Amino acid sequence: MNIAVLGTGHVGGALGCRWAAVGHSVFFGARDPAGAEVRAVLARAGGGARAGSCREAIAACDTVLLAIPWDQTHAVLERAESLDGKLLIDCINPLTPDLQDLTLGYKTSAAEQIAAWFPTARVVKAFNTLSAATMENPRYGDLAAHVFICGDDPSAKETVHQLARELGFEPIECGPLRLARQLEPLAMLYVYLAVFQGWGGDCAFRMLKR
Amino acid sequence: MNIAVLGTGHVGGALGCRWAAVGHSVFFGARDPAGAEVRAVLARAGGGARAGSCREAIAACDTVLLAIPWDQTHAVLERAESLDGKLLIDCINPLTPDLQDLTLGYKTSAAEQIAAWFPTARVVKAFNTLSAATMENPRYGDLAAHVFICGDDPSAKETVHQLARELGFEPIECGPLRLARQLEPLAMLYVYLAVFQGWGGDCAFRMLKR
Numbered sequence: 001m002n003i004a005v006l007g008t009g010h011v012g013g014a015l016g017c018r019w020a021a022v023g024h025s026v027f028f029g030a031r032d033p034a035g036a037e038v039r040a041v042l043a044r045a046g047g048g049a050r051a052g053s054c055r056e057a058i059a060a061c062d063t064v065l066l067a068i069p070w071d072q073t074h075a076v077l078e079r080a081e082s083l084d085g086k087l088l089i090d091c092i093n094p095l096t097p098d099l100q101d102l103t104l105g106y107k108t109s110a111a112e113q114i115a116a117w118f119p120t121a122r123v124v125k126a127f128n129t130l131s132a133a134t135m136e137n138p139r140y141g142d143l144a145a146h147v148f149i150c151g152d153d154p155s156a157k158e159t160v161h162q163l164a165r166e167l168g169f170e171p172i173e174c175g176p177l178r179l180a181r182q183l184e185p186l187a188m189l190y191v192y193l194a195v196f197q198g199w200g201g202d203c204a205f206r207m208l209k210r
Numbered sequence: 211m212n213i214a215v216l217g218t219g220h221v222g223g224a225l226g227c228r229w230a231a232v233g234h235s236v237f238f239g240a241r242d243p244a245g246a247e248v249r250a251v252l253a254r255a256g257g258g259a260r261a262g263s264c265r266e267a268i269a270a271c272d273t274v275l276l277a278i279p280w281d282q283t284h285a286v287l288e289r290a291e292s293l294d295g296k297l298l299i300d301c302i303n304p305l306t307p308d309l310q311d312l313t314l315g316y317k318t319s320a321a322e323q324i325a326a327w328f329p330t331a332r333v334v335k336a337f338n339t340l341s342a343a344t345m346e347n348p349r350y351g352d353l354a355a356h357v358f359i360c361g362d363d364p365s366a367k368e369t370v371h372q373l374a375r376e377l378g379f380e381p382i383e384c385g386p387l388r389l390a391r392q393l394e395p396l397a398m399l400y401v402y403l404a405v406f407q408g409w410g411g412d413c414a415f416r417m418l419k420r
Contacts, residue, residue: 140420188392
């Protein structure tokens with residue numbers, strides 16, 4: 001699969017390099033594709049990965065991971081040649097700078113906002129409740145972290161389930177895109193526990209089942 | 211400890227009977243204390259448990275579990291002789307009748323609303339993300355379900371942590387009462403998965419840690 005990974009920070013770097021490692025063709029999109037951060041990520045990702053502008057990455061791929069700050073998201077996507085039919089995987093949490101609230105409030109969500117801006121794209125919310133450490137390694141002893149996935153396009157969601165399984169996660173189907181209104185608060189709870197209650201990044205939500 | 215359990219449905223019945231089983235003095239509060247549901251719960255709870263009106267139960271106890279429907283909560287608490295200093299454990303989820311949204315929205319929470327109505331009480335949010343089946347039995351193989359707990363009174367929260375541990379749960383400290391804005395959406399996600407995605411009641415959230 002050709003996967004554009006927009007953003008080469010902890011999140012884009014972790015998921016992009018791991019998808020490259022399992023054989024996907026990863027095209028990192030960045031503001032400065034020749035910069036040190038991108039070069040380091042390309043070195044980790046190995047020979048199959050490329051980098052360019054976000055516009056170039058989107059044009060080259062049918063699947064696009066959004067791993068950029070929320071306040072850049074609209075501008076970056078607006079510059080794309082076309083988003084028609086593209087699978088946009090949204091793992092963004094639009095947190096306030098103090099990490100204590102959601103900038104969009106709770107009556108919508110980043111995922112729904114992106115879908116409203118770009119109605120010809122197929123938006124799936126996923127990976128937003130995970131730390132970068134868990135993205136690097138989803139195993140917790142015998143158990144794997146759960147990835148909570150919602151969206152309105154069944155085939156797009158199935159692709160994301162598969163991309164999650166390939167990295168060792170267990171996906172949980174969470175229904176339509178409006179469930180992002182629960183998944184973004186879940187990320188806030190995660191951030192609160194990780195940052196303010198001392199759990200750190202080596203923790204992850206799982207649904208126990210018997 | 212003297213614990214008033216308001217409500218004798220699945221939630222009040224499960225937690226009340228289990229607290230009675232570990233030695234607490236449980237006073238069930240109900241609209242019809244002589245009715246069949248209350249008699250059945252008292253039979254399960256054993257000799258130490260009593261039942262009466264909610265007003266009587268509150269008056270007799272320093273700790274009060276709210277396991278009644280959200281739309282009755284204000285009226286029931288308003289009829290109390292006094293709530294000064296009482297520990298109110300709020301496990302209520304103010305869901306819409308279709309179970310798809312929160313009646314209070316997301317800019318406040320049931321827990322914060324109760325604290326605003328009755329500022330002399332000590333409100334703690336807890337147990338709201340658990341099914342009745344998990345309340346009956348928190349074990350999932352080698353792991354226990356997590357109880358997410360928030361509130362503004364540290365000693366009240368510590369009591370709830372202890373009450374959770376006594377039943378075999380592992381408590382997670384989630385900070386101030388406003389975190390109920392994350393815990394109520396977490397319950398919505400739980401209900402969505404349990405009811406609409408087929409997970410059923412024998413599942414529970416846990417934070418994995420390594």
